[in-house]
Amino acid sequence: MDRYSQNRERLLTSSRPMPDFAVVESQGPWLHRADGTRIFDGSSGLLCANVGQSSPKVRARIEEQFSRYSFGGAAVVRPHIQMELMDRLCRAVGRPNDSVALTTCGTLGVEVAIGLARNITRVRDGKQRGDILTSTLSYHGNSALTLALAGNHARRPRPQDALGLGPAFPPPYPPTHSHEGRGCDASCADEVAKEIDSRGAETVAAVLIEPVNGSTGGAFVPPDGYLQRVLEVCRDRDVLVIHDEVLTGLWRTGTPLASHHWERCEPDMVILSKGLGAGYTGVGAVLVSPEIAPWIRHEDTDPLPAMGTMATHPLMAAACLGVLDELESIGLTAFIARGERLGAAMKALNGVGPVRDVRGLGFLYGVEVAQGQLWPVMKAAEERGAFFYPFTGAGHPKSEGLVVAPPLNSTDEEIDFLIEALSSALPALG
Numbered sequence: 473m474d475r476y477s478q479n480r481e482r483l484l485t486s487s488r489p490m491p492d493f494a495v496v497e498s499q500g501p502w503l504h505r506a507d508g509t510r511i512f513d514g515s516s517g518l519l520c521a522n523v524g525q526s527s528p529k530v531r532a533r534i535e536e537q538f539s540r541y542s543f544g545g546a547a548v549v550r551p552h553i554q555m556e557l558m559d560r561l562c563r564a565v566g567r568p569n570d571s572v573a574l575t576t577c578g579t580l581g582v583e584v585a586i587g588l589a590r591n592i593t594r595v596r597d598g599k600q601r602g603d604i605l606t607s608t609l610s611y612h613g614n615s616a617l618t619l620a621l622a623g624n625h626a627r628r629p630r631p632q633d634a635l636g637l638g639p640a641f642p643p644p645y646p647p648t649h650s651h652e653g654r655g656c657d658a659s660c661a662d663e664v665a666k667e668i669d670s671r672g673a674e675t676v677a678a679v680l681i682e683p684v685n686g687s688t689g690g691a692f693v694p695p696d697g698y699l700q701r702v703l704e705v706c707r708d709r710d711v712l713v714i715h716d717e718v719l720t721g722l723w724r725t726g727t728p729l730a731s732h733h734w735e736r737c738e739p740d741m742v743i744l745s746k747g748l749g750a751g752y753t754g755v756g757a758v759l760v761s762p763e764i765a766p767w768i769r770h771e772d773t774d775p776l777p778a779m780g781t782m783a784t785h786p787l788m789a790a791a792c793l794g795v796l797d798e799l800e801s802i803g804l805t806a807f808i809a810r811g812e813r814l815g816a817a818m819k820a821l822n823g824v825g826p827v828r829d830v831r832g833l834g835f836l837y838g839v840e841v842a843q844g845q846l847w848p849v850m851k852a853a854e855e856r857g858a859f860f861y862p863f864t865g866a867g868h869p870k871s872e873g874l875v876v877a878p879p880l881n882s883t884d885e886e887i888d889f890l891i892e893a894l895s896s897a898l899p900a901l902g
């Protein structure tokens with residue numbers, strides 16, 4: 473027992489029990505424990521350490537910037553490194569002409585995107601657009617506003633604390649329709665149309681949506697045509713579409729953006745965060761399409777949403793450039809093949825032991841298990857040298873499971889290790 477073991481409850485972090493292994497070293501996806509054993513991080517930290525730990529490329533970028541100057545917000549020093557990041561990032565996700573707002577985390581990225589959407593639609597349409605519509609199975613951050621808007625049941629504030637807000641439409645998640653005896657298809661987007669029309673389109677600024685769900689519903693994937701239909705519904709009504717790719721952005725689902733799995737669903741704004749800082753720095757980035765960005769500079773528009781003291785921190789930008797260096801050094805063909813192998817192995821687990829469903833794409837899978845089996849599975853996997861991210865928020869009917877999301881630069885052997893650890897943990901349970 474070390475001197476910090478006794479007063480752990482004073483550190484207010486998660487409502488889940490804290491892991492009780494001390495890590496003394498890390499390398500890529502491996503955490504080395506004080507007792508000499510190592511464990512594979514099958515959750516990439518909190519679904520963010522996408523290029524593993526201890527990256528020499530990230531370190532080199534931070535050191536280089538540190539030796540130049542360690543602080544200079546955009547209003548103080550010419551924001552060279554931030555502009556370099558903007559260019560690299562926009563090209564990396566196939567939106568080379570977007571404008572970018574940087575923030576310090578995903579939540580603030582969502583807040584800034586909401587502020588921009590309201591500014592843009594109001595100055596463009598001269599109406600009192602302000603509403604932001606989200607799905608009843610979603611998570612968009614931990615501020616009072618984003619918690620009030622989103623549909624993560626486990627994290628919803630009490631009604632009296634919800635600022636009068638709430639999620640607005642059902643997600644394309646099959647159990648939502650179980651009483652109707654049907655699955656999901658593109659027509660699930662009609663729920664979005666219904667909601668906009670019932671409020672009156674002139675009051676709605678944007679639909680905010682995770683194109684592939686993250687941890688709330690355990691990586692559920694929308695049916696083909698859904699995102700395109702949402703975009704059409706919104707375009708018909710002059711409502712903006714914001715994709716929250718905080719978790720899925722930058723190759724987590726096997727493509728630069730999760731929305732790239734489908735055609736004709738390019739949103740007006742994209743929010744990135746976890747995979748951009750990759751656990752080396754807090755960061756958020758809001759990408760705004762060139763079609764709507766000019767409204768932000770319009771003479772009648774409201775001022776930009778406040779970005780905060782640390783929003784353009786040069787060391788943050790340097791770390792992100794190092795992450796992009798890492799991502800660009802991954803061989804694409806082998807990466808895609810590894811993602812497919814991981815996906816096939818995960819889907820083969822459907823029905824094994826306590827597993828009730830498997831879904832996902834690329835390097836992101838939700839393995840749903842029978843109620844009460846989540847923690848036994850987590851424990852059995854940990855005994856076999858791997859841990860995963862638990863999800864417990866998938867609404868009605870309630871579901872729980874593991875999110876499997878290894879670092880994107882894991883090797884073939886490491887992916888095999890992960891598959892074996894989870895596969896061998898399941899049959900004995902359930």
Ligand SMILES: Cc1ncc(COP(=O)(O)O)c(C=O)c1O
Nearest residue numbers: 577578579611612613686718719
């Ligand atoms: C989809 C999504 N949006 C927003 C956030 C909030 O990001 P952060 O925790 O960096 O504030 C998260 C975090 O898990 C997320 O998964």
